[in-house]
Amino acid sequence: MKARKNMKKGNVQNREHFLSRFADRVQEGVPAKRENKVKPISSIYNLLEKESIEDVFIGNARTIHAETIRTNTENLTEVLESICENVAKDQILSSIQTDNEKLENWTSKRTVQWTPQDGNQNVITAAQSRIGITYCDIALAESGTVVLMNEQNKGRSVSLLPEVHVVIIPKSRIVPRLKEAMEIINGRVNRADSFPTCVNFITGPSNSADIEFVLVVGVHGPLETIYVLVEDE
């Protein structure tokens, strides 16, 4: 990722007066480094001693209405092709950064690729696409979640506007839970050039239970989510 260009500091208004009104009712100065007295531990780690991390991931993904297709690097494009069967090229938008040449060839031939130079046209394309294909940065076994760190070549709209969201998940990127993902993101904090402006934790298709508590799958985001889990080790 490149450094953010021409970054200008934002304004902060009315802070000093705001804080001075109650400064005498809270602690003064910088708090000592705090450690939680109790360190809560998820039972996912016990489970992972018995089951493989990908099986746990797939099982949890199923409960949130995300179907997982397992494949390997070699057959990945065939799997994607079968998902996209009968869908025209301009109906498929992808934002994938990969050094997998076969995948690169397939996406350039078969999909419209997210192209920062084209500006807002990308968003218009996303809104008209049936399928959006992304490549996840991290996946969480505990909740069947994929994590997308958005940047110029990986637009936010790809995982949001199309009706179907297809996520490619390299097996090596699955971690036990949120904790590990936060550690990875935190590891980038001090590198201004690589701290993403937007990180999305996505767990299946959008849903709502706002009407009579009946679960409706597919509200504002995708109506359907397909995970493609790739053996990469």
Next chain:
Amino acid sequence: MSIKIKEGKFKDRVTDEMKNDFMRKAVSGAQDSLGNRRLTSTDKLGDWESWRTAGSEIRKHTIDNLVHYLSMLSEQISAKGGHVYFAETDEDARNYIKEVVRNKNATKVVKSKSMVTEEIGLNTALEEIGCEVVETDLGEYILQVDDHDPPSHIVAPALHKKKEQIRDLFVEKLGYDKTEDPGELAKHARKMLREKFLGAEIGITGCNFAVAETGTICIVTNEGNARMVTTIPKTQITVMGMERLVPSLEDLDIMVSLLTRAAVGQPISSYVTLLNGPKAEEEVDGPEDLHVVIVDNGRSKILGTEFQDILNCIRCGACLNVCPVYRHIGGHSYGSIYQGPVGAVLTPLLDGYDDHKDLPYASTLCGACTDVCPVKIPLHDLLLKHRQEIVEQGGRAPISEKLLMKAFGFGASSGGLYESGTKIASVSLKMLLRNKETISNGPGMMKEWTNSKEFPTLKTSRFRDWMSKHESEKKHEER
């Protein structure tokens, strides 16, 4: 809308709401289903108590060091190119946001769910300057289309509405021509709102947690509407209560793990979005401009008082989902945008006792709310403290309680009166029995009880008499 959503007396609202059979069924159904889901998800996580303890420590530490963390947060947001405005009052917040909107010459606003924007009456303020403001959370959207019907649950705002009512509403207002099936209704809302998202100039969001160390805004949703609001419009305004932050991303893991389980029994919601400043220049989507408005509006008055723990609240709604009083009277009875036990504690603190002095009495003090709270706020203790406060301030306790206490004080202070009063009690109750074991239609103050349940009759012998008889029998045996 502001904090207060209904005029009139608490008792009248309760009487009205209790007649709404659908609402009562919907609320009890939601409580049962959310309760089961919460338990399943917390069991699966394991060791829920230590998660609660950690969550409670994080929140307490943050609030205790609020000046430090708010300074840090605003520095970090600003370093990433976002603007921060500290709003002391609701009016300050409205004025700042109106100014941002005016400077953009914008009129099309989309909003994701935010309680604090309800609290400060933001929608009306923006409508007054010519904006179209569209709520995009499905529940909030339904309420907005229904001429701003107030929310009845902090997480599921349209819980009180029947699907048939929503269908009729959509037919009347949105050109809908299908059935009352929730899936079809949601699909129609999706279509209507998709257009609004794509044309919006300003996106307004709430904030579940802001992370001080990184300047991150974390938004938790299931529908994906907050993602729309933070992806399409060129300007994003995030409004947050001044207490809604955590120190670090490590802490955020614990808070999100607690929130989604306590609120809806999910290990995580469909979308957890972390926003670090506006989009980078070379990025295509996301806001070019980000404004974060940090709102006090009465919160700082709570700091350093015995009510401070309420600032630890993460708005999960778990206390509503276990409260026996909420179960029967529903959300609208509270007359506040914040309902249930948390609403009964928070509303009088933010908006004063004058309009909300009855709320601390809308509790059986059973403590279920305290037991379920993911950050261990002693809610029922705080309700009790409110009652003490109300009595100490004088003249504010409900009339029935005052009369009762006065009568008891008068009766109990004189031996003779107490003696004869307690003797008469069982005789006078007998007159109300009408050949039954229990009383179903009591007079005066007793009506409050007998309206909803039977009143048991008193034994003809008094405890005091039984005790002295028992004592003398015991002495007799010992001899």
